[in-house]
Amino acid sequence: MYIAMNRFKIMPGSEEAFEKVWADRDTHLDQVPGFKEFQLVRGPSHDDYTLYASHTVWASEDAFVAWTKSEAFRAAHRNAGDNKVLYLGHPEFEGFTVVLGSTGG
Amino acid sequence: MYIAMNRFKIMPGSEEAFEKVWADRDTHLDQVPGFKEFQLVRGPSHDDYTLYASHTVWASEDAFVAWTKSEAFRAAHRNAGDNKVLYLGHPEFEGFTVVLGSTGG
Numbered sequence: 001m002y003i004a005m006n007r008f009k010i011m012p013g014s015e016e017a018f019e020k021v022w023a024d025r026d027t028h029l030d031q032v033p034g035f036k037e038f039q040l041v042r043g044p045s046h047d048d049y050t051l052y053a054s055h056t057v058w059a060s061e062d063a064f065v066a067w068t069k070s071e072a073f074r075a076a077h078r079n080a081g082d083n084k085v086l087y088l089g090h091p092e093f094e095g096f097t098v099v100l101g102s103t104g105g
Numbered sequence: 106m107y108i109a110m111n112r113f114k115i116m117p118g119s120e121e122a123f124e125k126v127w128a129d130r131d132t133h134l135d136q137v138p139g140f141k142e143f144q145l146v147r148g149p150s151h152d153d154y155t156l157y158a159s160h161t162v163w164a165s166e167d168a169f170v171a172w173t174k175s176e177a178f179r180a181a182h183r184n185a186g187d188n189k190v191l192y193l194g195h196p197e198f199e200g201f202t203v204v205l206g207s208t209g210g
Contacts, residue, residue, distance in 0.1 A: 003146055003160065019204055027207070035209040041108055041201035053201060055108065096146035096158060099124055102132070104140040 001036075001098040002061040009049035009088040015042075018052065018086050028072040029056070034063020049088045061097060106141075107166040108201040114154035114193040120147075123157065123191050133177040134161070139168020154193045166202060 010018045022040045029035045036057040043051035058064040067073050115123045127145045134140045141162040148156035163169040172178050 001144070003144075023205055030207065030209065032209075037206065037208050039106070039108075039206035040204045042204050043199050043201045051199070052204075055201070094148050094156070096148045096160070099145040099147050099157075100128055101142065101144035102135065103142050104135065104137070 001101075002058040002064050003096040003098070004054075004056045004058065004064050005094050005096070006054045007092040007094065008052040008054075010052055010086055011049060011088055012045070012047075014086040015050050015052075018083070021083050021086075022054075026076070028076045029067075032063075032067050032070070032072055034059035035067065061095065064095065106203040106206075107163040107169050108203070109159075109161045109163065109169050110199050110201070111159045112197040112199065113157040113159075115157055115191055116154060116193055117150070117152075119191040120155050120157075123188070126188050126191075127159075131181070133181045134172075137168075137172050137175070137177055139164040140172065166200065169200070 008018070019040070019042075027038060029038055036059060037055075038057075039055045041053050041055050043053060045051075056064075058067075113123070124145070124147075132143060134143055141164060142160075143162075144160045146158050146160050148158060150156075161169075163172075
């Protein structure tokens with residue numbers, strides 16, 4: 001299992017606009033091989049930004065990398081530059097491989 | 106749904122020891138109300154540290170907060186200070202609430 005997170009620092013006051021961008025967006029993920037889950041998540045707020053992350057779970061890192069090279073990926077990111085005014089700096093990508101885990105009983 | 110992540114910066118060369126601490130640890134989470142998933146995940150390596158995170162999924166932020174005040178939480182963290190030599194700085198906590206999401210088809 002592999003978790004891909006892209007961290008976004010959003011200007012105070014732009015949170016609602018940023019969430020609307022994602023709500024209106026077609027991520028084209030549903031039929032991608034190895035895709036398991038997507039969430040847009042909201043983290044802590046600071047004086048100069050609110051942290052958000054796109055949080056996706058994949059069967060493997062290979063499945064994620066294959067997606068980044070696909071037409072579905074290009075389609076999902078076609079308009080990604082349109083909303084730069086909402087951001088403080090660039091998104092920051094972090095990929096995580098699962099070392100160990102458990103689930104609730 | 107709520108995602109709680111604690112980020113750990115681990116000294117180069119100490120990765121295996123850090124993973125062993127978690128493998129040997131009883132997190133006492135299985136029977137906690139609202140607990141859904143736990144993973145220890147390994148992120149990118151840098152010159153001065155490797156990023157790890159404990160990644161837990163909860164039914165709600167309230168369920169997570171209730172756990173942090175419980176005896177199970179105290180039991181899970183009783184020996185948390187024993188391995189400080191492995192760390193670069195303090196763990197950094199980030200909690201995320203889910204804004205929107207989808208799952209694979």
